[in-house]
Amino acid sequence: MIWQDRITVDPLVCHGKACMKGTRVMVSVVLDNLAENLSAEEILASYPSLTRADIEAAIAYAAELARERVVPLTHGAA
Numbered sequence: 001m002i003w004q005d006r007i008t009v010d011p012l013v014c015h016g017k018a019c020m021k022g023t024r025v026m027v028s029v030v031l032d033n034l035a036e037n038l039s040a041e042e043i044l045a046s047y048p049s050l051t052r053a054d055i056e057a058a059i060a061y062a063a064e065l066a067r068e069r070v071v072p073l074t075h076g077a078a
Contacts, residue, residue: 006057
């Protein structure tokens with residue numbers, strides 16, 4: 001999966017947030033839906049402009065960000 005083929009950032013679309021290419025659906029929206037335990041089928045029904053490959057690209061994009069950026073864990077950390 002090459003997520004760069006399916007995700008774009010354009011300062012004129014959604015304030016420069018990462019979106020699925022050719023849509024105004026932000027990657028964060030797809031990931032939020034997955035985090036809420038929605039199935040791929042439910043997401044595709046809610047966002048008919050998306051494909052299963054778009055959902056997979058969003059996951060790959062998130063994995064890449066997790067490898068490259070350290071997010072401080074302050075909530076609930078002991």
